[in-house]
Structure formats: structure tokens, C-alpha cells
Amino acid sequence: xxxxxxxxxxxxxxxxxxxxxxxxxxxxxxxxxxxxxxxxxxxxxxxxxxxxxxxxxxxxxxxxxxxxxxxxxxxxxxxxxxxxxxxxxxxxxxxxxxxxxxxxxxx
Numbered sequence: 001x002x003x004x005x006x007x008x009x010x011x012x013x014x015x016x017x018x019x020x021x022x023x024x025x026x027x028x029x030x031x032x033x034x035x036x037x038x039x040x041x042x043x044x045x046x047x048x049x050x051x052x053x054x055x056x057x058x059x060x061x062x063x064x065x066x067x068x069x070x071x072x073x074x075x076x077x078x079x080x081x082x083x084x085x086x087x088x089x090x091x092x093x094x095x096x097x098x099x100x101x102x103x104x105x106x107x
Contacts, residue, residue, distance in 0.1 A: 002095040006051075008034040009103045020092055024085035024099065025049040035101035042086040044068055047075040048105040049085040054098035061088060076104050 001017040004027055008014060012034075018027035028036035028049070037048035044067050053061065058081050064072070068087045072078055085099065 002090050002092055002097070004090070004094070005096070005098040006031075006033045006036075007098065007100040009101055010034065018090055020090055022090055024051070024088040024090060024097075026086075027090065028085060028101075033101065035103075035105065036085060037105045038086065040086075044071055044084060044086055047071050047084065050075040050078075050105055051083055051085045051099040051101055052079055053081045053083050054100070055081065057094075057097050057099075060093070076102055 001019055003015055003017050004024065006014045006028060014033055016027055016031040023042060025036060025038050025042050029038055039048045040046040064083060068084050071084060072082055075082055
């Protein structure tokens with residue numbers, strides 16, 4: 001199982017193992033990562049699972065699709081490395097992925 005490091009809003013690093021095929025958002029929710037609210041349950045209909053992808057990983061992810069880019073417009077303090085964790089499906093190639101959860105979610 002790939003390992004993912006979540007840096008929570010309080011700076012605490014949480015490393016979790018998650019099965020291939022689930023989303024990053026699902027992994028966060030299963031392991032109680034602080035700050036990943038996921039109000040819409042992963043339907044790409046809110047921006048409450050927003051994360052900042054570590055610089056070593058941005059190019060390794062599939063590009064964001066138009067729907068995700070539109071939802072990111074409502075994300076709090078959007079950055080160039082912002083993604084919705086519900087749109088990142090875990091693969092073995094993402095072992096070691098590091099993301100930071102923003103200090104708050106939503107607009």
C-alpha cells in the first residue's frame with residue numbers, strides 16, 4: 001500500500017498507508033486527518049478537501065480536469081500546487097506523496 005504524508009493545519013505530520021485505487025480524500029477521512037472536511041463526500045462539488053501538493057509531486061500527478069479547476073476557484077488561499085484530494089486516486093507510484101492541508105477549507 002502506498003504511504004501518504006499529510007501535514008495537518010497545526011503542522012503535525014501524519015503518515016498513513018492506504019490501498020491503491022481509493023482517493024487521497026478517502027485516505028484522509030479513514031485516518032482522521034484534521035482539516036479534510038469533504039462536505040460533498042468526494043463528488044467534486046465543494047472545495048473542502050483542498051490540499052497543497054508537495055513540490056516534488058505536482059508533476060507526477062495526473063493534471064486537474066476542468067471540473068476540479070472550477071471548484072478550486074472557491075478554495076481558500078488557492079496556490080499553484082492546490083488540488084482537491086477527492087480527485088487524486090492513489091497508485092503505487094504515489095508512495096511517499098506529501099500534501100499539506102490548508103488552515104481552513106472553503107471560500
